[in-house]
Amino acid sequence: MAEILPESEALQRAVELLGAGAVVAIPTETVYGLSADATNGEAVARIYEAKGRPRFNPLIAHVADMEMAGKIAVFNPLARKLADAFWPGPLTMVLPQREGSGIHPLVTAGLDTIALRCPKGFATRAIAALGRPLAAPSANSSGRISATTAAAVEADLGTRIPLIVDGGATAVGLESTILKVEDGRLTLLRPGGVAAGDIERVAGLSLARGAKGIQAPGMLVSHYAPQASLRLNVDEVRGGEALLAFGPRRATGVDKAVVVRNLSESGDLREAAANLFSHLLALDGAGAAIIAVEPVPLAGLGEAINDRLARAAAPRDA
Template sequence: MPEIETERLAADRSGLDRAAALLAAGGLVAIPTETVYGLAVDATDDAAVARLYQAKGRPSFNPLIVHVAGLDEARALVEMPPDAERLAEAFWPGALTLVLPLRPASGISPLVTAGLETLAVRVPAHPLAQGLLRRTGPLAAPSANPSGQVSPTSAAHVLDGLSGRIAAVVDGGPCAVGVESTIVGFLPDPVLLRAGGLPVEALEACLGAPLPIGGEAGQPISPGQLASHYAPKGAVRLNATAAEPGETMLGFGDVAGDLTLSASGDLVEAAASLFARLHEMNDMGADRIAVAPIPETGLGRAINDRLRRAAAPR
């Protein structure tokens, strides 16, 4: 696709007004959320959604998340069973995506759902995302990076990967959560489709029951299910307690490294820094990356999910 000049918009009213105007004209605009930066387009505009897939190099069978301003806006797009209402009321706005039956008159482009009869929908908590959604209506917004590469948690990360391919990025500073949203689908009972920025334990406490894992086989039924994803340029080796010759070490807790996710072993800090550290590994030219063990609890489940996909064969 031909290169265009990518604007860097301020985190203020004029920046949001400009972003809304670009989106209304079919443009692609990267926006901050509390999880990662998303690449937003009008979710009802077929041509804009097609350009999004092209800009990211994303396979068209991989569905997108639609962001809306609130629960009422979500209800207009999808059918919400009682358990979905319970989760939405407890955790929206926030780092939770729900995959639900799409209403026939939703107006959402079929490219967004990859031809499925369900829609992934989220209400982001970031004030800039909220301000933009109140101006625009539903926005389809996968992570603002070339498909399969490390997700962006700053405007600089977005520009490193997509400058010249998108209209603008709204610079809202670093993302607080740092990993993508947790995704729960209803088949028809709730299942975990992707671990993310909302710990599974909190969802299970709200539902009063364990949340089984589902949807990993065959065609993706939600975003974030491709086996190889979130990958840095270098090969990744997991659960390493020390670097081998030629490796760059990414530490955690007592396992020191060239860089660390959290020297104190804090999973919240580790999640917030994960993608930034992987971007730094790219900048260092790391060909082989060893990653310290991460506990499989709380946000550790989301961190390990991203690391396993980063380490998968490409």
């Protein structure tokens, strides 16, 4: 089983393991990440092995600061403006990869662009101490619910990795927003912890949507899925279902639910985002075959919440 250390005691041990090519689960402000040295092909391959992740699905490279980022990717003025506004934080930018970046091709899955993010907290300290970027998808089996606590990582991946760094429950609770940045054009590839409207206000541009193909992590149709099936935007609960609720008003038939978890009693979307994955895990553990989900507004972080719910509800491979 994985060793679990509080982040206050874990930095030296984590950096030793990462430097040796091991995979370490670390906390970020979004969700827990399954991290490895992004310049080491064998280490990156261990991420794919631990997750059971398809190798055509690229990874985000995490950096400690703009100096490290500038050695990996080409930043136009718009990208620099967004980095100044949102880094460190839950924004990933897809940018042209710089020649000689040192990033192993497994990270980019053959693309000529790279997804970059500068996270907050322990992850940044670990990257700075290692001196190299970390590839770090969410710390869960591929396609399943992302982990927002160390306990959730242990339950899923505890037998596959040597160390889990415990930083408590993550603050944002959703993965980062992924944005492709080109001259004069911004394309939202995945909604996440930074709301689209906030990006548009900083950039002075509207975000394009509807990107085709796999251009970044988190774009698979079926993703973030519990064992149970999801039934979305319900106004009535059926017998034997678990209920993922939102806000103060309930769907009819709530008394038929085997268990209820409310993303936010007050209808606060930030609270709902932080609770999404932990509540889905709890409902999935109740044993119901179906999780009914009340409607969540699309505004602000609601776009990202609905994106994750739609992917969790999508048809999946057996």
